[in-house]
Amino acid sequence: METPQEVERMLQLHARGLSQRTIAHELGCCPRTVRRYLRQGGWQPYGQPRRSRRLDEQIAWLREQFEQHRGNAEVLRQELLRQKGIDVSQRTVERAVAAWRRELRIRQLATVRYETPPGRQLQADFGQCAVSIGGERRRVHLCVLTLGYSRRLVVRPYGHERQANWLQAMEEAFRHWGGIPEQVLVDNARALVRRHDPASGELVFHPTFLAFAEHWGFTPRACRPYRPRTKGKDERGVRYVKGSGLAGHTFRSWGAMEAHLAWWMREVADVRRHGTTGERPLERFQRDEASALRPLCGKPSFLAEREQKRVVAKDCCIQLEGNWYSAPQQLIGQRITAQVRHQTVRLLHRGRIVAEHPLQSANHRCRQVIRSHWQGLLPAEQLQQARASLQPAIPDRCQATPAVGPPATRAVRTSSLARSLSDYAAVLTEVEA
Incomplete structure (x- = not known):
């Protein structure tokens, strides 16, 4: 095989009127080689002729489906069988769309940095x-x-x-x-x-x-x-x-x-x-x-007033934004409405207010419990023992570490109210006995 430069030299000598034998003698090659390149009109690389493939007639349809399914070859194989009745392997489809998948990867990687003006x-x-x-x-x-x-x-x-x-x-x-x-x-x-x-x-x-x-x-x-x-x-x-x-x-x-x-x-x-x-x-x-930036203009919080549905759990509490608020024990398992109004949580059942609590900051793991909501769940002696084991004792409304709300009505954080499972197990054992 001759180099592109040698083939170009053959074409130049032939244009000057030299015979194929003379050109072959000057370049040190076979006259048939000169004849072949002159017939081709220039240098061409060697290569086997491309064989026809089963999906050649479906190229346009495949391209459309390829873009629609984001290059998923397995989905394309399924669509070929369903829409065209062509049963081929996934590997056959992958070979047919290999060039398009390379283009897709390049498009996904290509990024133009987009800068925004101030305040946008x-x-x-x-x-x-x-x-x-x-x-x-x-x-x-x-x-x-x-x-x-x-x-x-x-x-x-x-x-x-x-x-x-x-x-x-x-x-x-x-x-x-x-x-x-x-x-x-x-x-x-x-x-x-x-x-x-x-x-x-x-x-x-x-x-x-x-x-x-x-x-x-x-x-x-x-x-x-x-x-x-x-x-x-x-x-x-x-x-x-x-x-x-x-x-x-x-x-x-x-x-x-x-x-x-x-x-x-x-x-x-x-x-x-x-x-x-x-x-x-x-x-x-x-x-x-x-x-x-656009000024706030003293606008109130969008979250200042909202309503959410909750189910009263077995501990007489509902969970709201990572905190717990107690409800009457008669409503265990019932669906109630929690209203947030002016830093106050109101619990309503069938349109009637059943409890009110000061709102705590979200995810502070606080537990607000009104004493009457737990009254009667345990006999008096066991309830007193439970309060002693879960110090500090539960007053009419639990006091709190610094959080949202007035000092007299702040709630106890879970870390101070909750204890290890062994403490709870001891109390529950006594109750069952």
Whole structure:
């Protein structure tokens, strides 16, 4: 096989009128080689002729189905059998779409960095990590909210990823920054998005989230399904919180973890030099973004008044935002309504108020118990022993460590009310006897 340069020399000599034998003698090759390249009109690589394949006639249809099913070869094989009656192996389909799959991977990896002007966008997302709290490994759900321009972030830990946690974290972020961005970009979480079809582009937000957005005056947006890089600033922020804010730390209580995160945001995250912007988030925020945010104008909390349905558990309590509130024991197993009004939790059954409690901060693991709700569950002597074993004793309304509400009606944290299982077992043994 001759090189492309030698074949080009053959063509030049032939154009000057030299015979094939003379050209072969000058280049040191066979005259038949010269004749073949002159017949081809230039250099061509060796190669076997491409064999016809079974799916050659279905290329256009395969391409359409390939884009629709995001390159899933097994689904394409099933569709070939169902729609075309062609029974082939999955490997045959993979060979047919191999070039398209390479193109798809390149498109997925290709990213254009999108920067937003000051005050334009807030990105919000949840992340999970295991943290040692009180000597026990617990799963913590971190809500991380990042301003798109300054990269200043707010972190709030929760025990769940419920809708109330999303909304509460956003409200606390608005008050922390002293303003509201124009847009809030979120993930396609069920608590916020009812339906998001990537093919048709249909997007349906949860009605409560839409009411929340209207209350605060921002435009809700959802990132494209299966493409978390749409909110890449916050995705990176979640990893940053896990790797810098919580990695390697242990905490005595949930409150200690919240206090540590507040210190970390203030002393570490806000003053670090960001790798993309090259500036400290706090300086960039104060210089350009603080004035671009929409003012709060003293607007009340959207969560100040809300209602939720709950079932009274066997301990006469309902759980609301990570805290427990007691109800009359006659309602055990019944469905009641929990109303939050002006920092007060009202429990209603069939439209009648059956209990009122001061509202506690979410996920503080507080237990509010009215003494009469537990009255009669145990004989007097066993009840007194139970109170003694679960010190401090339960008064008419349990007193509390510092939390939301007036000092006279604050609730006891679970850590001070709850004891080990052995303590409970001892009490229950005496009752059964």
